[in-house]
Amino acid sequence: MYDGPMPHPDTIPPKILRRIVPHVSEQHLDFGCGPGYWTYYIGHSRAESRIIGYDISEEKLCFARRRHGKDNILFTQSLEAIAHSGGFDSATLMFVLHEAGLSVMPCLRGLLSEGGRLFVIDYHLKGCGRRRFAEMFSTDPEMRELDAIGFEQAYAIHTSISLDDCIEAGEAAGFMTLERDILWNKYFMWVGEKKG
Numbered sequence: 001m002y003d004g005p006m007p008h009p010d011t012i013p014p015k016i017l018r019r020i021v022p023h024v025s026e027q028h029l030d031f032g033c034g035p036g037y038w039t040y041y042i043g044h045s046r047a048e049s050r051i052i053g054y055d056i057s058e059e060k061l062c063f064a065r066r067r068h069g070k071d072n073i074l075f076t077q078s079l080e081a082i083a084h085s086g087g088f089d090s091a092t093l094m095f096v097l098h099e100a101g102l103s104v105m106p107c108l109r110g111l112l113s114e115g116g117r118l119f120v121i122d123y124h125l126k127g128c129g130r131r132r133f134a135e136m137f138s139t140d141p142e143m144r145e146l147d148a149i150g151f152e153q154a155y156a157i158h159t160s161i162s163l164d165d166c167i168e169a170g171e172a173a174g175f176m177t178l179e180r181d182i183l184w185n186k187y188f189m190w191v192g193e194k195k196g
Helices: 014-023 037-045 058-068 079-083 104-111 130-139 141-149 151-158 163-172
Strands: 027-031 050-054 073-076 088-094 112-123 175-183 187-194
Touching (some): 014 112, 027 037, 037 050, 037 073, 050 079, 058 073, 079 104, 088 104, 104 112, 112 163, 130 151, 141 151, 163 175
Parallel strands (some): 027 050, 027 088, 050 073
8 A cells, every 4th residue: 555755845845836726727637646645735725626636556546535535636547537527727747747758748638628727847857967866866755755766767767858848749739838937957847728
């Protein structure tokens, strides 16, 4: 059973959260929600919204359901369930793009309603040297749990995608870039809006 580390709210800087939460609409999808911490935070902040957390790990979803059960939050492993939800007004992809790959962008576009916003937050590490990565790998709470896969694999996964790659894939999938930012030279944030 998953009983892994839960990030403390300070691990995602308030600057990022302040940009996302006000734009969470009536129906929100947290794609790749893992153990549900951020899904819960968004659902708690926007109690009037319907929040769906999707992940491929049933073990992490069980943990999320047990720990973060709330009337306006549903955790699911079923893509069919989220595809038939009627279209999301907003979605988050938080620290998932480097694992899911850029090919997830058209899928997310298909899940959003017209004008829906996609918020992507991920590591800004493409081109990062092994020494800098090792420093981050040893101190970042998100990355410590990846110890099990080994340094080389973690390095390859976390340094594979840049903000420019995200923008290019998002725009090719039919999103219009609304916002882009590098935060603390460690993360990037991209916001895209589904266009006709």
